[in-house]
Amino acid sequence: MIRYPYNELEFTFSSSPDETYEADFLIGLYRSMLRIRMIQEAIESRYHEDEMKTPIHLVIGQEATSVGVCAALRTTDQVYSSHRTQGNYLAKGGSLKGMMSELYCRLNGCAGSRGGSMHLLDKSVGYAGSSAIVGGSVPIATGAAFGAQYLKKDQINVVFFGDAATEEGAIWESINFAALKSLPVLYICENNFYSVCSSMEVRQPKVDIYKKAGAFGVNSCRIDGTQVLNVYEATREAVKIARSGGGPTFIESVAYRWRGHGGAGDDSASGYRDPEEVKAWQKFCPIDGLYKDLMKKNLFDETRNSSMKKEIQDEIEEAFQHAINSPNPEEKDLSTYVYSD
Amino acid sequence: MPWAEALITSKAAGQEVAEEGRVLAYVDALHEALTLALELDPKVFVLGQGVNDPRGMFGVTTDLYKKFGEDRVFDTPLSEEGLTGICAGAALNGTRPVYLHNRPDFLLLTFNQLVSHASKFHYIDNGQNNVPMVVWSAIGRGWGSGSQHSQAIQGFLLGVPGLKIIMPSTPYDAKGLMLAAIADNNPVLIFDHRWNMKAKGVVPEGIYHIPIGKGVYRRRGEDLTIVGTSHTLALALEAMEDLDKEGISADVIDLRTLKPLDEEIIFESLKKTGKILIVDTGPAMAGVCAEIGCLVAEKGFHDLRGPVRRIGLPDSPIPAGFTLEQYYFPDKDRIAKVIREMVSGA
Numbered sequence: 070m071i072r073y074p075y076n077e078l079e080f081t082f083s084s085s086p087d088e089t090y091e092a093d094f095l096i097g098l099y100r101s102m103l104r105i106r107m108i109q110e111a112i113e114s115r116y117h118e119d120e121m122k123t124p125i126h127l128v129i130g131q132e133a134t135s136v137g138v139c140a141a142l143r144t145t146d147q148v149y150s151s152h153r154t155q156g157n158y159l160a161k162g163g164s165l166k167g168m169m170s171e172l173y174c175r176l177n178g179c180a181g182s183r184g185g186s187m188h189l190l191d192k193s194v195g196y197a198g199s200s201a202i203v204g205g206s207v208p209i210a211t212g213a214a215f216g217a218q219y220l221k222k223d224q225i226n227v228v229f230f231g232d233a234a235t236e237e238g239a240i241w242e243s244i245n246f247a248a249l250k251s252l253p254v255l256y257i258c259e260n261n262f263y264s265v266c267s268s269m270e271v272r273q274p275k276v277d278i279y280k281k282a283g284a285f286g287v288n289s290c291r292i293d294g295t296q297v298l299n300v301y302e303a304t305r306e307a308v309k310i311a312r313s314g315g316g317p318t319f320i321e322s323v324a325y326r327w328r329g330h331g332g333a334g335d336d337s338a339s340g341y342r343d344p345e346e347v348k349a350w351q352k353f354c355p356i357d358g359l360y361k362d363l364m365k366k367n368l369f370d371e372t373r374n375s376s377m378k379k380e381i382q383d384e385i386e387e388a389f390q391h392a393i394n395s396p397n398p399e400e401k402d403l404s405t406y407v408y409s410d
Numbered sequence: 411m412p413w414a415e416a417l418i419t420s421k422a423a424g425q426e427v428a429e430e431g432r433v434l435a436y437v438d439a440l441h442e443a444l445t446l447a448l449e450l451d452p453k454v455f456v457l458g459q460g461v462n463d464p465r466g467m468f469g470v471t472t473d474l475y476k477k478f479g480e481d482r483v484f485d486t487p488l489s490e491e492g493l494t495g496i497c498a499g500a501a502l503n504g505t506r507p508v509y510l511h512n513r514p515d516f517l518l519l520t521f522n523q524l525v526s527h528a529s530k531f532h533y534i535d536n537g538q539n540n541v542p543m544v545v546w547s548a549i550g551r552g553w554g555s556g557s558q559h560s561q562a563i564q565g566f567l568l569g570v571p572g573l574k575i576i577m578p579s580t581p582y583d584a585k586g587l588m589l590a591a592i593a594d595n596n597p598v599l600i601f602d603h604r605w606n607m608k609a610k611g612v613v614p615e616g617i618y619h620i621p622i623g624k625g626v627y628r629r630r631g632e633d634l635t636i637v638g639t640s641h642t643l644a645l646a647l648e649a650m651e652d653l654d655k656e657g658i659s660a661d662v663i664d665l666r667t668l669k670p671l672d673e674e675i676i677f678e679s680l681k682k683t684g685k686i687l688i689v690d691t692g693p694a695m696a697g698v699c700a701e702i703g704c705l706v707a708e709k710g711f712h713d714l715r716g717p718v719r720r721i722g723l724p725d726s727p728i729p730a731g732f733t734l735e736q737y738y739f740p741d742k743d744r745i746a747k748v749i750r751e752m753v754s755g756a
Binding site for chain 2: 147180181183184188190192197198200202205207208209210211212213214215216217219220222224238239240241242243245246249405406407408409410
């Protein structure tokens, strides 16, 4: 049984058909999504080696949300995430080597092997951190927005979280405060219908998530999260509002999680969802969709696609080697940075 | 006037300040600390439910918003968890929030952000970020405050790495520790006590810091060591005034900070007296008393000449009613009784 059919979803915002983009911009979006996909697949293929001793939460199928949102941001804008970090981190420009070293628990990991896969950060590109507690980053990002407003910094603050985070009280406390103070914050709800193995229907009444946010007086919309331009344009609009002092926007971006909640592979055979549902959503791949579109418009070709893949593959291999050959922390590293001076 | 308020007021009225200098009430010392911090650093802001109301958080924040504006001193929604995270996020982004609560009981709503986020970021960010924020609250007691408005939760938080916990007992320390906490680059909790709020003491003008993590002797003596903080320490000092007449003397140590803990001063005194009584406003079980007791057993065993004793709250909820409350909370007579037992070896 397909519990959540793609075709039955209703969206309140979609990209404008009249909008024209430079080819390089579109190819850039494609490359960014493809790169995230290939990195995820590489991690997945080597996860069984047990050398990446950290949980992994793959974002395969949902790449368009990360890429579309981050394409509308500046480097100085701040991004926070939930446990499913990798797409957000990479789309914002986080160092791949830093991430791979973190997954391999190395001293030179982006969080010095103290964060693991669920707490990546790269301050140099405005990827500000994440929380392994569902919803935990939402107040933090709201506070970042408050800090930016207080210090009169031109800084947009974005937080990615899943559908289940909207079952946590503190996110509504945050949205209430953000609306009250007109904070420059974007709430990006990546709705993939499942919290680990629990479907939406056992967790929430049938009220659209974006409508709940709307009830707090914030701008809100639901978009097709398999279409990167939808995500980009919705975010661009939200950013414009926030930069001009118009306050927060809540974007519910719907896209399916092709893999299990954590670890490698799809676990739908375990019975919590129908493997047919996964297959059905795979027809709406954000990367294939954009690729076909680019081909149709003669903006791209197979040769360029192959060389792009080769380039990404080389980068990935280099990052793995970097991580594998990096030193482990030592016992003396354990007790540093408990307190700040 | 509620009896608790009347008691606090009457005690303060009878209090004599022996030292020379400007005398301030505890609450005014705190108010002055916040004023000075707000004047000094535009990155400091003060928030909390009720900070701008006419009662101004017992008087700690009265009219601050009139001087500094409602952008810097503002009333909040009741969203304790959300706002703790918001403070942490603002602190990560270059500001210095001071978040005030009427009672520590409300901090129980904030543990996700306090324990799993604010206190962790510096470490899990590998030192790349810090969270300079202060969370202040005042422990209640009396007039029906009961099980949900009188809890002292410092013991619950003692085992949380990355936090600092301050519990002053004098106006001088309250001001100096508040200023030190605001200047500190870590999340700092300050637990004041409602019953200390009207106590008077000499308070210097201007900015000064009391070092976080340093205890101080309030009395010197021979027969035993008493360690504690805040209101319970004040009760212990009252008990010692009575026991003075019986020829009993004690080192009374005001720890002022529970985390980091000044172990040195505890062991220095214990070496001399060989006996230790730990007093705390929170539960005796698994709290401050338990931790210090264990520390003494572990590192000071050979200096001990009698059993470790502790006076905290019983392992039962705090009753609301007047009569039950008299049985529940320690007072100076109960503390004196335990001290007599310790000295006589009974």
